[in-house]
Amino acid sequence: MTGSTLPIESQVPAEWRDYFALTKPRVMSLVVFTGLCGLLAAPGHINPVLGFTAVLCIALGAGGAGALNQWWEADIDAQMKRTAKRPLPQGHLRRTDARDFGVALSVGSVAIMGLAVGLLAAAILALSIFYYAVVYTIWLKPRTPQNIVIGGGAGAFPPLIGWVAVTGDITLMPVLLFAVIFMWTPPHFWALALFVKTDYAKAGIPMMPVVAGEASTRRQILIYSIVLFVVSLLPWLIGGTGAIYGVAAVALSGLFVAFSLPVAFRRAGEDDRMAPEKRLFGFSVLYLFALFTALVVDHYLLGQGALA
Amino acid sequence: MTPEEEQQLKRARRGRNIALALVLVGLVVLFYAISIVKMLD
Structure with a gap:
């Protein structure tokens, strides 16, 4: 994105921090931690470089899902005190940029996981991103009070992915x-x-x-x-x-x-x-x-x- | 656009470019390390 294409709704030009905020860093810390624990607690051995790659991909995937969530919910976030300071409600970047950023992170993380670590871990990572961004955010969150129960499924994937990265099976x-x-x-x-x-x-x-x-x-x-x-x-x-x-x-x-x-x-x-x-x-x-x-x-x- | 806004815009763009450069360098190092590990396997 260059300065000349800045959107009308944007008051302040987007900084790297705005993109970083799209990935929900605080949620990601929990995701990285539980993913790492799943990886460390699994029986067997994984090369440290590949183990690092697996955790990185889990983090990037979670970040992508978080960005897609904020892209979809920008209007809702703007109405709530807790979320109104997020970059999209603040008009720091265009909604489509958030969407593209989320898709790029999601696709990239799944691709690297598949190539470097394993297909099953990559498949579960893809499923977890789809589950959070589409099943939870777009479909069920605005429709049912059981949304949090369903959304919990998305947050529960990281240790499973970390474990499968080591063992290759469920x-x-x-x-x-x-x-x-x-x-x-x-x-x-x-x-x-x-x-x-x-x-x-x-x-x-x-x-x-x-x-x-x-x-x-x-x-x-x-x-x-x-x-x-x-x-x-x-x-x-x-x-x-x-x-x-x-x-x-x-x-x-x-x-x-x-x-x-x-x-x-x-x-x-x-x-x-x-x-x-x-x-x-x-x-x-x-x-x-x-x-x-x-x-x-x-x-x-x-x-x-x-x-x- | 006022000079201040232009300054701010340039600063933001520079920050984004540096962040992107770091990400790309990181990916190069990561892919190199993965390739070596896979070849040694």
């Missing part, structure tokens, strides 16, 4: 890692949605607290956190991990349920500061980092990752 263990993030996402995001509820209502997104009401959302947060407790223990119970992961999962998931309880059994009053909801949201991010760290530590110290 076994029960990486599917369980997928299931952990899948069950983690709804309570994580609904806790957030409870304290930014008004924004979603304004933008017309059928977020659970807006559609089903707060009480129902709070109940569902607890239900999911209990299911998460069970699912997070399964890798240990089937013998795929050792006791380090097992103990960490019991402790962390137990805390998760403990943080969900006050959220589940209370009603927010006028001008509520939503402290329990914010605490749960904050802990949920820490939870995922800690649980996957335990998985990798367990693999290297106890060396039981070969069973899967």
